[in-house]
Amino acid sequence: MYTFFLYNWQVRDQWFEWCQQLDQSELLKQRVGGIGSILHTLLHIVDVEHSWIQAIQGKDDILHDFNDFTTLEDVVSLSHKYREDIKEFFNNHPFEQDHSVKAAWIDDTFTKEEVLQHVIAHEIHHIGQLSIWARELGLNPVSANLIGRGLFSS
Template sequence: MNVFFQYNWQVRDEWFDWCQQLSDAELVKQRTGGMGNILHTLLHIIDVEHSWIQAIQGKDDKELNFNDFTSLHQVKSLSDSKRNEVEAFLKHDNLPDDHPVTPSWIANTFRKDEVLKHIIAHEIHHVGQLSIWARELDLKPISANLIGRGLYQ
């Protein structure tokens, strides 16, 4: 499962690099789908990943105010800091796959392995949205290929 987290982080970093060619106005331009714009979609990906990892650990979720993040640099910095926390958890995680996870925002309980797979699938879903928006801008999207990324070396 760690390979898929590494994959998502690698692709996310490539999207951050890709976004540098866009103006601030283009990053927050309202679009159909996703979280409504490129910047908020990236922020949403980060927030969801971190929130679910907090839930697995039984920690409270602190909801992000998307209005506090107005630049690509701010969102990238948040991504880096939250990734460090998630990576540290994954590296030292010894909870069983069937460990119950009850997030504060849903009145249901899930298995840890189900939550981890959801986090991975969630990011891949939104990266697909970014790819559509890239094509709408007549720009080449980031490759979604897992093969050839050096993740299995």
């Protein structure tokens, strides 16, 4: 499962790089789908990933005001900070050990495996939205190919 987090992080970093060709107004322009803009969709991806990992660990969610994240650098910085937290989680939290996960923002309870798979699928879903927006801008999107990324090299 960790391989898919590595995949999502690689693709996310490529989207961050891709976004550097856009000016601030394009990053914040309201669009159909996602969270409304390219920048806030990327922030949403980062936020949801970290929030669910916090929930798995029984920790409080950290709420963000999206208005505080107005630049690509703001979102990249948060992504890298949280990525280190998530790597620490994977290094110190036995994957085999499954338990119920209860998040503060939803009434249901889930298994850890369910949550991790949800987080992976959630990012892939939003990356698809970014790809559509890229095409609408007349630009090539980041490749979503899993193979050829060196994630399965021995």
